[in-house]
Each structure stands twice: as structure tokens, then as C-alpha cells.
Amino acid sequence: MRDPSLLRALVIRLTVVVVLALAGGYLILYLEFRAGLMGLEGQSIEVQLQDVRAAIVPGPGGPRLELSRPLREFYAQRDTLNGYQLLSADGTVLESGGFSAPYLPLPGNPGDRQIILQRERDPRSGNSVMAATLAFDEGHGTQWLRVVRSLEDTESLVAQLMLGALEELYPPIALLLIAVVGVVVVTVLSSLRSLRAVSHQASTLSLDRLGERLHARNLPQELVPLVQAVNAALDRLEADYRVQREFTANAAHELRTPLATLRARLESRFSAEELGDVTFEIEQLARLVEQLLCLARLDSQEHFQFAAFDAHAVALEVARELAPVALESEHYVTAATPDVSVLAHGNATLTRLVFRNLIENAIQYTPAGTSITLSGASATVIIADDGPGIAADTAATLFERFRRGHNAAGPGAGLGLAIAKSIVERQGGRLCLDPNVTTGARFVIEFRGHS
Numbered sequence: 328m329r330d331p332s333l334l335r336a337l338v339i340r341l342t343v344v345v346v347l348a349l350a351g352g353y354l355i356l357y358l359e360f361r362a363g364l365m366g367l368e369g370q371s372i373e374v375q376l377q378d379v380r381a382a383i384v385p386g387p388g389g390p391r392l393e394l395s396r397p398l399r400e401f402y403a404q405r406d407t408l409n410g411y412q413l414l415s416a417d418g419t420v421l422e423s424g425g426f427s428a429p430y431l432p433l434p435g436n437p438g439d440r441q442i443i444l445q446r447e448r449d450p451r452s453g454n455s456v457m458a459a460t461l462a463f464d465e466g467h468g469t470q471w472l473r474v475v476r477s478l479e480d481t482e483s484l485v486a487q488l489m490l491g492a493l494e495e496l497y498p499p500i501a502l503l504l505i506a507v508v509g510v511v512v513v514t515v516l517s518s519l520r521s522l523r524a525v526s527h528q529a530s531t532l533s534l535d536r537l538g539e540r541l542h543a544r545n546l547p548q549e550l551v552p553l554v555q556a557v558n559a560a561l562d563r564l565e566a567d568y569r570v571q572r573e574f575t576a577n578a579a580h581e582l583r584t585p586l587a588t589l590r591a592r593l594e595s596r597f598s599a600e601e602l603g604d605v606t607f608e609i610e611q612l613a614r615l616v617e618q619l620l621c622l623a624r625l626d627s628q629e630h631f632q633f634a635a636f637d638a639h640a641v642a643l644e645v646a647r648e649l650a651p652v653a654l655e656s657e658h659y660v661t662a663a664t665p666d667v668s669v670l671a672h673g674n675a676t677l678t679r680l681v682f683r684n685l686i687e688n689a690i691q692y693t694p695a696g697t698s699i700t701l702s703g704a705s706a707t708v709i710i711a712d713d714g715p716g717i718a719a720d721t722a723a724t725l726f727e728r729f730r731r732g733h734n735a736a737g738p739g740a741g742l743g744l745a746i747a748k749s750i751v752e753r754q755g756g757r758l759c760l761d762p763n764v765t766t767g768a769r770f771v772i773e774f775r776g777h778s
Contacts, residue, residue, distance in 0.1 A: 341511040342504075349500065365457070368476060369444050372409075372459040376442060376474040379411050380461060383472065390465040392422050399424075414471040421470075428456050428475045446478070454479045521545040525554060537565045632674060633754065638774050639669040639703035642710070645682040646701055649690070657695035660686070665703035671774030673754030681750050681758070684743035685710045685770050697767075711769040722760055 382394045392413055394402070402411060402425035410426030418433050430450050434443045445458045455478040462469055525541050532539060540558045543551045593605060646660050653660050671678070689699045693714030702709045717725065726748045751758040755775035760768065 337515045338508065338511055341515075342508055345504065345507045345511075349503075365446075365478075368457055368478070369459070372457060372474045372476050373442055373444075375409065375411070376459040376461055376472065379474060380463070380472055383413075383463070383465070385465045389421075389467045390463075390470065394424075401425075408477040410475045412471075412473045412475065414473060416469045416471070418471070426475055426477055428454075428458070431456060431458055431473075431475065433471060433473075434460055518547065521547075522550065525550075529557070532561070537561075537568065633672055634675070635670060635672050636675040636678070637668045638671040638678060638706075638708050638772070639665055639701075641675055641678055642682040642701055642703070642708050645679055646686060649683070649686050652687075653690050653699065656690055658690050658693070658697050658699060660699045660701065663700065663702040667705070669703040669706060669708055669774070671706065671754075671756070673756070673774065674750075677750045678754070681747040681772065682708075682710070684747045685772075688743060689714070689768070693767075706774050708772045708774070709769060710772075711764070711767060713767040716764070716766060717760065717768050722762070725760060726758070 378398060379392065379394070382392050382398065383390045384393045390413075392411075401407075402409060404425075407425045410428065411422075411424055412420055412427075412429075413422040414420055414433065420429055423429070428449050431445075431447055434445065441461075443460045445460060447456055447458065448454070449456050456475055457478050458473050458475045460471055460473040462471055464470070521544070525543075525546065528539075528541055540561060541554045543554045546554060643662055646662060650660060686699060686701075689697070689710065689712045693699075693712050697712050697714045699710070699712045702711075726744050748758045751772055751774075757771075757773045759771055761771055
């Protein structure tokens, strides 16, 4: 499932809002136009009513209509939408002409002889009808004069006008939508630029850069509290990490002297046979202390002196020093002479620890008779063996601190490879296990050349 995108969500939502706003504006415009047209219709039939009212002539049998010639022609037009009616008090049609709406109800109140506008639906035809009705009395009781107009054509005219206008507006509306979407995208991207900058800054934070903090410059006001909370959390983590690192360094430093003193006193009072494995255990404890002290130095901001050196020559020196140990356990260390020197830029003393850890591990964790090969190439030293190799699940966590293989036996705390990796990376290089070998283990150390 694809992760949600803030940019996509904002663009979609703002575009939907714009489209709905345009549709709502069109609807409001339609209703306003329709209401205005209905107002004009009402004024028109009021004028018609006044003209017809002027044509009423009293007579002995009651009033009658004598329309002028223009009015007769107007109401006699074919398919006319206008009509008039003279009605008795009970609604009986006495005279009529033009558009007929005989079933249209009369107003319930004469309205003080004022013109009454009605908008009704003809119960017979179902058409929407507007009527202007006037009550009058010419000596024969209350009678009604009404002028009617069908609104069906009027409403369709409104719809046609609006739809016609909309068709003409299609190109400008399409361009407007494209422009709005473009403005929305640019606005959102520019608004998120500062957030992307902070995200990039956060991605570069590491133990080597614990003192850095996220900046809140140009950030939206709503995100400033989040950045401040993250910075406060980083302050707490840095303080806790410094306390832990200082404790490890101090504890390791303080243990070195007591261990050396203990070993000297034991050796002065007891023979090697009497001590048995005690001396070995003290050596392992001293080695662990040295490793912890080395890790503390690597984790700190301590500056190491870097210089150019031949990495293969350093590895060869370490192999010679460990040759007696290898022969004692029936391991064979061979070295292939590279065509050119493996020049590296770093700290040769620290790099010796890398080679020592890798060769000692090969001796300790492979069976007797295993060959350990040391070779070099351009800016690269390779330490390989033809032992049983390293399982895939173990290889994934091989360089983590205090991690050992499932079948690891013998002394060790799982710090050697972690220290080796930290040393190489501190010098700008890379230490990795070659996953492509089919037999044994092959460690590749890539160094940063002298610049």
C-alpha cells in the first residue's frame, strides 16, 4: 500500500474546493438570474393587468371587457403564453382570452383592491403559472380580473441562457482550473520546502553529530512546536548518551590498573600450574576493558592523527605477530603480495586493531586446518578463510555490538567486529562481509585514499 502523500492530499482537496466553489457560484448565479427574471415577469404582468383593467366597461348586465386592438392581437397570437380572465366572485370565468388557466385558484382575500401576485401550478396541465389578480366592484358585487403567464418556457429560457453561457465559458473555466491547480501545486511545494529541508537535516543526524539541532527557520507556525519537541528530545538523548559514554570510559580506565595489579600479585604468589585458567580469564577481562575503552574513544569527538600509510604492510605485520597463535591452533596464514602498495589515509595504530580482530576471529571461529589468506588491491585489503562460513541470519547482525553467532564458542563479548567497523568508518572507509562467496568468510576493508 502506497504511503499517504501530503502534497497529493492538499492538491486534491484544494482542487475539489475550487471545483465546488465554481459549481456553487454557477448555482447562485442561476438562482439570482432566475429570481431577477421572475421579478421582471411580475412587473410585466402587473402592467398587463393595468392595461386590461382600463378596458373594463360597465354595463346593465355587469362589466365587460372592450380590449384595444393591440391587446386583442397580443392575446390572439398563436401559442401565446399570456392570457386574461374576468371572473365572478365565486371564480366562474366570464370572459377570457389567450393562455388559459381556468383551474387556477383565486386568492382567499381580495387584498384591499390591491394587485395580488401568485405563483401556482395549474392542476390540470401541471405547468408553473404566474398570475396577477385584482378585485374590483363596478356596482354588481366583487369581481376578479386576472392576467396569467406560463412560466414553463421562461424557466427553460433561463436554463438555456445559463447553459449557453456555460458552454461559452468552458474554455476559460478549463484554463482557470489548470491555472488554479498549478498555483495550488506551486504554493504547496513552496510551503513544504522548509519542511523538506528540516527532514533532510534530520536524516543527517547521527552519533557523530549529536550537537546539531533542527532549525525552525521559515517553518509554518504549526510545525514549530514539533521541531522544538524533537530538539528537546535530542537534548535529553545527548545528555544520556554522554553520561553513558563517560561512565563506560571511566569504568574501563579505572579497571585497567586493578586488573594489571591483580595479575602481577597472582603470578608472584602462585605458579602457572596453580593458577590454571585464572590467568587466561584475567587476560580476557583485560581485553574486554581495552575494547570498551576503545569504543568510548571512538564514540567521543576525540581527534585522531591521520596520515598516509600502507594498509597491506600493516596487515602483514599483524599477521606475522599472530603467526605463532595460528600455528598453535593448526591454522595457516598466507599473504599475497599486491602489485602496488595499498595506500590509505588514516590512523595506522587503530587500523592494526581492525586487522588483529579479523585475523583472531578467523583463527578462533574456524576449525583446525583452515587457511587464512591476506591480499590487497587498490585501496582495499581482503582477509578471507576457507572455513564453514557465516550463516545469513548471523551476517545481518554481525557488526552490532555485543552480538555473537548462534554457534560461537570460546571467549569474547561480541565487540571486536563492531570496533573494527567503527575504526574503518571513522577513517572514511568501509568494512563489509562479501555475500557472494560460496565457502568460508571474506571480509573486505576499503580505505579512503590520501587526498
